[in-house]
Amino acid sequence: MNKNKITQTSCANTLPILIIGIGNTYRGDDAVGLVIAQHLKKQVPDYVSVIEESGNGVAFMESWKDADTVILIDAVHSGTKPGTIHRFNASAHPLPSKFFRYSTHTFGVAEIIELARTLNQLPSHLIVYGIEGKRFEAGIGISPEVNKAVQEVVNRLRQDIHSFLKIS
Amino acid sequence: MKNDKVNTKTIKVDYLARVEGEGALYVKIKGNTVTDVKFKIFEPPRFFEAFLRGRSFCEAPDITARICGICPVAYQMSSSHAMEDAFGIRVDGQLRALRRLLYCGEWIESHALHVYLLHAPDFFGYDDAIQMAKDYPDIVQRGLQLKKTGNEVVILIGGREIHPINVRVGGFYKALTKQELNSLTEKLKRARDIALEAVSWTAKFDYPDFEQDYEFVALRHPDEYPFNEGKLISNKGLDIFVHEYDNHFIEEQVAYTNALHSKLKERGAYFVGPLARFNLNFDRLSPLAKEAAHSAGLSPVCRNPFKSIIVRSVEMVYACDEALRIIGQYEKPEIPAIPFQPTAGTGYGCTEAPRGILYHRYRVDDNGRILDAKIVPPTSQNQKTIENDLWQFIPKYLDLPSEELKYDCEKAIRNYDPCISCATHFLKFNIDRE
Numbered sequence: 382m383n384k385n386k387i388t389q390t391s392c393a394n395t396l397p398i399l400i401i402g403i404g405n406t407y408r409g410d411d412a413v414g415l416v417i418a419q420h421l422k423k424q425v426p427d428y429v430s431v432i433e434e435s436g437n438g439v440a441f442m443e444s445w446k447d448a449d450t451v452i453l454i455d456a457v458h459s460g461t462k463p464g465t466i467h468r469f470n471a472s473a474h475p476l477p478s479k480f481f482r483y484s485t486h487t488f489g490v491a492e493i494i495e496l497a498r499t500l501n502q503l504p505s506h507l508i509v510y511g512i513e514g515k516r517f518e519a520g521i522g523i524s525p526e527v528n529k530a531v532q533e534v535v536n537r538l539r540q541d542i543h544s545f546l547k548i549s
Numbered sequence: 550m551k552n553d554k555v556n557t558k559t560i561k562v563d564y565l566a567r568v569e570g571e572g573a574l575y576v577k578i579k580g581n582t583v584t585d586v587k588f589k590i591f592e593p594p595r596f597f598e599a600f601l602r603g604r605s606f607c608e609a610p611d612i613t614a615r616i617c618g619i620c621p622v623a624y625q626m627s628s629s630h631a632m633e634d635a636f637g638i639r640v641d642g643q644l645r646a647l648r649r650l651l652y653c654g655e656w657i658e659s660h661a662l663h664v665y666l667l668h669a670p671d672f673f674g675y676d677d678a679i680q681m682a683k684d685y686p687d688i689v690q691r692g693l694q695l696k697k698t699g700n701e702v703v704i705l706i707g708g709r710e711i712h713p714i715n716v717r718v719g720g721f722y723k724a725l726t727k728q729e730l731n732s733l734t735e736k737l738k739r740a741r742d743i744a745l746e747a748v749s750w751t752a753k754f755d756y757p758d759f760e761q762d763y764e765f766v767a768l769r770h771p772d773e774y775p776f777n778e779g780k781l782i783s784n785k786g787l788d789i790f791v792h793e794y795d796n797h798f799i800e801e802q803v804a805y806t807n808a809l810h811s812k813l814k815e816r817g818a819y820f821v822g823p824l825a826r827f828n829l830n831f832d833r834l835s836p837l838a839k840e841a842a843h844s845a846g847l848s849p850v851c852r853n854p855f856k857s858i859i860v861r862s863v864e865m866v867y868a869c870d871e872a873l874r875i876i877g878q879y880e881k882p883e884i885p886a887i888p889f890q891p892t893a894g895t896g897y898g899c900t901e902a903p904r905g906i907l908y909h910r911y912r913v914d915d916n917g918r919i920l921d922a923k924i925v926p927p928t929s930q931n932q933k934t935i936e937n938d939l940w941q942f943i944p945k946y947l948d949l950p951s952e953e954l955k956y957d958c959e960k961a962i963r964n965y966d967p968c969i970s971c972a973t974h975f976l977k978f979n980i981d982r983e
Binding site: 488 | 682
């Protein structure tokens, strides 16, 4: 994980876009955010940083402190069909909390975004992708339905990156 | 609505917020009498003790650190101490000091999380820290800053924030230079100021009039506030060496919970954690921490578990103070770890995790292969006391509407900062009224 490089570089504010893949490798489909981050790292230009986070949400706030545009990717558990891709503009609206309640992080994605919003610490643009998981039990490997969504999310993220660059 | 007019009532919530892990509380009330209280932990059994068997001694600190994302240092310290005990080695001098410094970082980050983000909202009637941040943004910011400083200590010495990678049996993989530690000094001084503000802030909270005759259990060291080592003592006569733990404490399987209940063979339930440490080791606090406690109107013995938030704040002052003392006196050790040969034997280790004593025992063979492991985390030791509190607490508030009663029960549980992940995540809550 090139977290140090990214943190240093983003602190220097030379990387306009920060992508954070969130998850736990050892809890089934909860790993999907990390898997997408790993795919993306090989494909993004240098001015986009990609990090993986497994810890609590307080760490996200730290990592996006100097970023203008942030995209979060996490598994969700909302009752839709496994592999369904949800996309939220979190800078405009609160996340539907039921989507991210399954999180085992100390502060989940929805909670930390709302805390950051209250404290005026949200980046200017914040997009959240939620991929509907099927199983979150202990064990390595994501289910086939969720795996299918991985490439689709990677493609959509590449489009996001292009459109954000146009804005900036 | 009077309770005696209610025949049967069941209240359910999805989970108890602001505790770590998955569990449930079941309360049964018949008329004006509490007839059943069950604090259930249904997090699936995690079998750590079983899958340590057959592993090398050197894997114990890293494997057991995975039990908890909030107090991994405690697991690394207790397992390292136990292995060192088995091999007859002692980590001393600056290496020991560096271990205490790492522990200071964990106490600061864990206590800051609980005091500001998990516990304080209870005293203002907020659902969570997000709601509280709307009215008290500066206070929440201070909490986050304090937590960040604790994390930075753990990152610097441990190598990363959540499950540090620099700890090993015999010391560390890499010893830091004084210059590296000096980078923490100004941040720790600022953190100490924030912690002092936390003491005076929490001292003004409105505390319920609730005191119990607890048996407090903590480590006691001849001249230090305890992190690493000491004898195990209580306010009711316990005074033993750590290797005698199994003679005095017993774990019981209870049908409704996946975590074992721990009790003292002689007397039953006991209380570990900040309040126990404070009551049994007040004289070992730094002068500044003592002064802060006194100015908050707090002196031993404090028997009100709701005041544990003040005690945690005092311990944050101490941890910052102790960290600064260690850094001031630090010199880089010549070697990062003491060389040793594993030998067959049994080793015992007990250190003070943020939530209380964490006991490890290992039996290893001549090659240092683990034959048997026993781990008793603080939360399973406090389970009986948490239930006992609820038995005493609920009758005083029976006239409250069920939703308010539920909230008050949750508050009573959160006093203990229970870590259900450690003890074996989501808490379901039921009240039956007949």
